[in-house]
Amino acid sequence: MAASIELLDAAGEEGLTVRALTAHLTTGRGAIYHHVTGKEDLLAAATDAIISTIVGTGATRAAGEEDPRQALRALALGVFDAIDAHPWVGVQLSRQPQPAVLRLWGRIGALLQDLGVTGTALSDAGSALLSYVLGATAQYAAGARQAPDDAARKEYLTELAAEWAGSGADPLVHQAASGLVEHDDREQFLAGVDIFLTGITALHST
């Protein structure tokens, strides 16, 4: 498992090949099939291992001593940072039915319940927040994969901004493109979480 994550971090999803993995473990190609059913299983297990470290310990200290809103922000940021460190997790999380997704659902649901949301509103809010987090991190991961370091990121964004500006006559897109290079992904991600929490609170209190 550790070897799989190492390979994924080093070369992305395409870097995890049965050949590379078994070579790294100095074993025969067929050997892994005694431990996992196939490559899909391998990826799911690696993803679950990463997500577990974020959700895992937090679940016990959620008794209520902490502000659930703050805890939800922290959880979301935890996922964000994990994808920053392991971009391949972002793509993987969009593929159901993943145990890692289930784990996240449970934690988000519990915190929303602490916030006083119940019934249909709870499942609506939970799945919506989860979808946002997964969608945003997947987008971010895709961008990060294109530009691993800061210099490459700046170049990539400048190029993308030029492409945006050129593609549409829309002045709005133009404006968005100019702000693209300077914007902070992490801040924008958190702003989205806040829109969510505000919406949930507003809908709940009416």
Place this chain on the structure above:
Amino acid sequence: MAASIELLDAAGEEGLTVRALTAHLTTGRGAIYHHVTGKEDLLAAATDAIISTIVGTGATRAAGEEDPRQALRALALGVFDAIDAHPWVGVQLSRQPQPAVLRLWGRIGALLQDLGVTGTALSDAGSALLSYVLGATAQYAAGARQAPDDAARKEYLTELAAEWAGSGADPLVHQAASGLVEHDDREQFLAGVDIFLTGITALHST
């Protein structure tokens, strides 16, 4: 392009192989490389073709005669229905930099502007809403791929619910699992859009 979409609809992302496509077009394997740079380009073009039909015509009649909130709901539902018809689009949209995503961004941004959102709040709200729509549809598409028809869907969800119920001691997950089989994806998706719009409005008016 039409042939590519046909293959993708029939057999999913894995069904689109260079061999199957060129056989369908009764041409040589290398022929397509004179029209697209590779398979990635092919998938991006197919995705853009689908998204264009949703965003395309709407852009012109967005002058303001329509409630922007309603228009955003309609746009979101349009994406949802497109992925219902072509599940492979869902996965594809999570991969940047996709012209289709840019197209959606432009339309969402314009409608948010009609709603009176500007500056940093606009780019925050736009990217958040886009992330939600992409995340939710990707999740839905992944589920739909597992269960193409209604009978399979029910069976799949019942099985998933049992798995959920078994995995965690959490009573919340238990409760969510029981509601899983009956819930309407489309309704839940729209509920999420409403949480968003409510949050954006609430943050904007304070």
Place this chain on the structure above:
DNA sequence: ACCTGAACACCGTTCAAGT
């Protein structure tokens, strides 16, 4: 029970050769 590694049935992409 677990491992080995050749073999199998696929891929996407390239490129000399044709029209």
Place this chain on the structure above:
DNA sequence: ACCTGAACACCGTTCAAGT
């Protein structure tokens, strides 16, 4: 300029044979 299709360099997975 566009097409052809054999060839190349890969894949994931299987399975008879070993320990």
